[in-house]
Amino acid sequence: MTYQLKLQVPISEELNNKLKKKAKEVGFSSVNEIVRLLLTNFVNNNLVISFVSKLGFENSNVDNLKQIIAEGLVEYKEGKTRKLNFSKSLHNQLIED
Numbered sequence: 704m705t706y707q708l709k710l711q712v713p714i715s716e717e718l719n720n721k722l723k724k725k726a727k728e729v730g731f732s733s734v735n736e737i738v739r740l741l742l743t744n745f746v747n748n749n750l751v752i753s754f755v756s757k758l759g760f761e762n763s764n765v766d767n768l769k770q771i772i773a774e775g776l777v778e779y780k781e782g783k784t785r786k787l788n789f790s791k792s793l794h795n796q797l798i799e800d
Contacts, residue, residue, distance in 0.1 A: 710738065 714722075722734045731737050744750040778784050785796065 719734075722737075726732075726734050726737055731740075741750065745752070775784075
């Protein structure tokens, strides 16, 4: 037996139009079909939902990072950097510095 759940999610007309268009583009007959698939996969533990913050840099930080990278490249070209192949040599180098 199929139970009919009526969800009402307030969204803008623009978002609704984009949803319908995208659903058709990827082969769904309706937005409801996408929601049905989403809910089915969620209850069957086939879907993980997580929220992640986008890491952003302020312009001053970006400039600082660019400067650090540029200085590192200069040091590399001048032979001032060392290539360490083993964790023990890396460990020893960190202790020395």
